Structures are given as structure tokens and as C-alpha cells.
Amino acid sequence: MNTSLDIKKTYKLYIDGKFSRTESGRYIQWVDSKNNQTINFCHASRKDFRNAVQASRNAFNNWNNFSGYNRGQILYRIAEMLDSRKEQFISELILQGKSKKKSIQEVKQSIDRLVYYAGWSDKFQQIFSRVNPVSTPYYNFSSPEPTGVVSVIAPKNSYLLGFISVIVPAVVGGNTVVVLASEDNPLCAISFSEVLHSSDVPNGVINILSGYCNELAGHFSSHMDVNAVINCSSDLKDSELIRKNSSLNVKRVFDYESIDWTHVDSQDPYLIMDCQEVKTTWHPIGY
Amino acid sequence: MINPIMVYNNRIDQVGCSERVNRIFSRSIKTESKIWALYKILSMIDLTTLEGSDSPGKVKQLCYKASHLHDQYPKLPQVAAICVYPSMVSIAHKSLKSTNIKTASVATGFPSGMTNCKAKLDEVRYVIDEGAEEVDMVISRGHFLSGELNYVSDEIAQVKTACGKVKLKVILETGELNTLDNVRMASDLAMESGADFIKTSTGKISESATPTVVLTMLEAIRDYYNKTGKKIGMKPAGGISKSKLAIQYLVMVKETLGNDWLTPNLFRFGASSLANDVLMQIIKQNKGNYQSSNYFSLD
Numbered sequence: 045m046n047t048s049l050d051i052k053k054t055y056k057l058y059i060d061g062k063f064s065r066t067e068s069g070r071y072i073q074w075v076d077s078k079n080n081q082t083i084n085f086c087h088a089s090r091k092d093f094r095n096a097v098q099a100s101r102n103a104f105n106n107w108n109n110f111s112g113y114n115r116g117q118i119l120y121r122i123a124e125m126l127d128s129r130k131e132q133f134i135s136e137l138i139l140q141g142k143s144k145k146k147s148i149q150e151v152k153q154s155i156d157r158l159v160y161y162a163g164w165s166d167k168f169q170q171i172f173s174r175v176n177p178v179s180t181p182y183y184n185f186s187s188p189e190p191t192g193v194v195s196v197i198a199p200k201n202s203y204l205l206g207f208i209s210v211i212v213p214a215v216v217g218g219n220t221v222v223v224l225a226s227e228d229n230p231l232c233a234i235s236f237s238e239v240l241h242s243s244d245v246p247n248g249v250i251n252i253l254s255g256y257c258n259e260l261a262g263h264f265s266s267h268m269d270v271n272a273v274i275n276c277s278s279d280l281k282d283s284e285l286i287r288k289n290s291s292l293n294v295k296r297v298f299d300y301e302s303i304d305w306t307h308v309d310s311q312d313p314y315l316i317m318d319c320q321e322v323k324t325t326w327h328p329i330g331y
Numbered sequence: 332m333i334n335p336i337m338v339y340n341n342r343i344d345q346v347g348c349s350e351r352v353n354r355i356f357s358r359s360i361k362t363e364s365k366i367w368a369l370y371k372i373l374s375m376i377d378l379t380t381l382e383g384s385d386s387p388g389k390v391k392q393l394c395y396k397a398s399h400l401h402d403q404y405p406k407l408p409q410v411a412a413i414c415v416y417p418s419m420v421s422i423a424h425k426s427l428k429s430t431n432i433k434t435a436s437v438a439t440g441f442p443s444g445m446t447n448c449k450a451k452l453d454e455v456r457y458v459i460d461e462g463a464e465e466v467d468m469v470i471s472r473g474h475f476l477s478g479e480l481n482y483v484s485d486e487i488a489q490v491k492t493a494c495g496k497v498k499l500k501v502i503l504e505t506g507e508l509n510t511l512d513n514v515r516m517a518s519d520l521a522m523e524s525g526a527d528f529i530k531t532s533t534g535k536i537s538e539s540a541t542p543t544v545v546l547t548m549l550e551a552i553r554d555y556y557n558k559t560g561k562k563i564g565m566k567p568a569g570g571i572s573k574s575k576l577a578i579q580y581l582v583m584v585k586e587t588l589g590n591d592w593l594t595p596n597l598f599r600f601g602a603s604s605l606a607n608d609v610l611m612q613i614i615k616q617n618k619g620n621y622q623s624s625n626y627f628s629l630d
Contacts, residue, residue, distance in 0.1 A: 094621055097621070263620075263621070266619075266620035266621070267620060267621040267623075268620060268621060268622045268623035268625070268626065269621065269622070269623035269624070269625070289620070292620065293623070293626075
């Protein structure tokens, strides 16, 4: 007789390094396309988002003060952890309706993408910095610094690769993020939080919510403590609302909706630069 | 002299106390009451700066902030008082001349109180001469803990005499009193000895105002009122930086002492960063979106 119980997993949000339930107590039912099993995901509310922004803001200074090299090491660690759990992610992609071949391909590309940006971590700042020629006796130089707290609406159709590809460029540049997982298929993103949890990413640097875009887009873009929004929603109403709300505190808004994340050209140091502000310093010569 | 039997016979049920706190803290608060509470909290704040590094400039800045909390937003109340160290009292008093905001000063060897009685009284007279309208004194915890209740009581009584009509707030520093029984005893003792307010903490040690301590002190005030008819004020201080917690404390006051105590004359918050959080909440309630501390002045 088999006496062991079925362990039904509870999928939670990932806020401030903790796996918390939504404060609203609401759930989204999701049925996997293979076994017709029902899974409950948290249906995040504006208060969950607020808590996540607070966590991101608190984490920002610390993360920004990590050396680029150190951030790279941590990203590489994420890649290692993902690699060691790739079977899980492949089977989850299959549950979400992808073919086995495509799933294997997607997990492999996701790991590669993490390694790609880990490599940029201590290089982009030098490459995008410059010394500016001025005619007065000053050194004049410009260098990029992170924008701050970034809210991200992850791609609907690229559950793992797209999810990683939108958040990692912001994170490698020293920003902290609050990200809404694909609303149709959040499974991989929620499991990815377990990868993050075992990767030395400081609490609050990456916060992951599951919920509905049309409910949260307004809050993602109107919160005054958010400095940039990356939007991958194809809904024109969402995009319009995000642009309108972002004017409140002049958030940077980026639309990544049309990017094909499986294409090699979609990995790009200029995506890191999207969430960077250029600081120019004048320093007198001779001191 | 105090009667020790009177002081000793109030024992606190610690489990019951924290159960009651949990119940009070889980009350749901409707939007309308919340907005009312937020404005009320602003008017109850003792805006405080008690750092060794305080300068006249910083104190002036804080006084300006007290009367101009967020000028972009009309009809905000002013805070109740500014609380500073003795050497900064005259500066604060001058800066607040044209306002209704009171100048409060800590005294009696704040924060430890480890000096002699004469020095404490001299300090009290000095801050009143300089213009302090409220005095926050600390009790001698060492004497209290070693059972010299008369010493502590006499000291409070003498300070009250030195204060005259000036409001006296007695800081119990509950983080050093160890038990709720002691908190209750110290509260009773301070009220019997002439305190106008009892205050939880200096904010200088890690444990400051905790909900169970505040409830214990509020109940002491209630019992004292029932016995004597005198209304003593309450000031939780230290570690209260979020509006949500402050609102919960207001609920506690209302349910323990009633509406009479929901006024700056009888209830204060000792805080430095609470004001900005309350402002952010008020503006969030009006505009609908969450606010950022980047758009509010620091001091």
C-alpha cells in the first residue's frame, strides 16, 4: 500500500525575498494543458504591488553599491541554479503547452541569456562612459548610473525566456524590479523565484507577482516611487494608460512588446542602457 | 511620600494584554475614518530631533517644517510641538514665535537620567527660562528597579514643582523596566507624583514603544481618571514611523480612554519620520496613486 500523500504545491508571490500569499486572499485558477490539473496562483492586488515597490526601494542602494563584478557573479549563480533545475523548467513549459523540443531549446537559451548579461555586468559601464572634450580647464566625463525602481510587465507568450530577458538587463545595471509574470502562464516565473532564492540575490532586488495586467497596469505606472516601466503588454489600452500615468513623475517607459526573445539579436547591451541615467561630472584640472 | 500598597496592587496579565492588543490592531478602518485619523495624527506629532550632532541650522529647518508640512497641499494641520535638547530650546522658541506650535525640551539628564537631583532641577529651570513650554523628563530607572520608589516619586514631584504651569511629560523608558507590572507601577507612580503626561521611551535604546506597553499605560491612565477625575496625557515615542501603526494606536486610545483623549492636549506621538509617512498617505487618499518620499522635505 502506498501511504505517502500527494503534495500539492502552493504557488506564491515573491516579495522582499519571501514567498508570501497575496494580502487580498484572491486566487487565479489555472489548468495545465497536459494533465488537466488545476493549480491556484495568487491574484496579486495593488497592495501586494505597493509592498513589492517598498521592498525594491529598500533594496536599491545596497544592490547599486555592489560592484559590477559582484553583480555578475550573482547573475552567473542564477544561471547555475537554473541549469541544475532545467528538467523542472522543461516539464513546466510542456505543461504550459509547448512542445518538448521547443521547451528544451527555451531553457537552454534562458541560461545562455543569463550568462550573456552576467558577462556585461562589469563592462557596460566602461564602454558606455566617455570623456568629453571641453575647451575650459576641466575634465568632463559621463557615466551611466541605474534609474532606480523599475516595474515590468513581462511578455505574455514567452513564459521563461521572455521573462528573464526583460528583467535581467535592468537588474544587471543596478536597478531593482517588480515584475508581473505572464498572466496566462505564470508557472515558470513563479518557479524562477525559487531559483533566485538560492542564488544570493539580495532580498527585494527582484520581486515577482502573478495577476492581471489590466488590473495592475495603472498602479505599475502611477506609483511615484517607481522610476521606469518596461511594458510587454500588447493591449493598446494598457499601453496608453501606462504612458499617461508615467507622466506624473516622468517615468521612463519602454515598449518591448514586439521583440522576438528567441532571436539572438534580442540580447543587447543597449537594453541595459535603457534603465541607466547618464551622469556628467566637471572636475577642475590640477586638483 | 507614596503609599507602596497603592502602587503595588495592579498586576498585569501579559497574555490577556497581548490578546487585547491583537484584537484592537485587527479592527478594520473605513476610508473616511482613516482620513480623519491621518489629519488628527499630524496635529498630535511632537516633531523630534535629539541627536548629538544637532545644529542651530537643523533645528531652524525642523521648526520651518513643523509649520509648513507640505505647502503644495493646503489646509494641513500643524504639528503639536517641536522636541529638542536644552541647548537648542531658545533657537526653537524663537523660530516658532509666530506659530501655535509648542517648544518642548528634554531635561533631567536625558536620556539616562544619571545625574544628581540638583543638576536635574537646574536643567529644568534653565529650559523653562529659555522658553520651553513643555518639559520631557526621564525617571531614574536605576532607583526604580532597586525598589527606591520614594526617591523616584520625590524627584518627579520636585521637577513638577520646578515646572509650575509648564506641562511635564514623564518618560518611563519602558524598555529598561523589563516587565509590564513594572510599567504599570511606574505609570501609577508618575501620575501620583504630578505628571501631566506619561511617555514610553527616550528613543535612545533599541526597545521603544511596544503595543502592550502602550496599552498598559493607557489602562493606568483610565484607572487613575476613574479614581481621581484627573485626565493624564499619553505619549508613545520611538519606533512609530508608519501611519498604519499610528492609526492603530488611535484606535487603542479611543477604545481604552474614549474620545476625550483624541486631542493633542492629551495624546501625542514622539516621532521624526512619522509626519512624512502620514503626508504621503493623505495625498495618496486624495490623488489615488502611491507617493514617493523623494517629493517630501526630509526635516
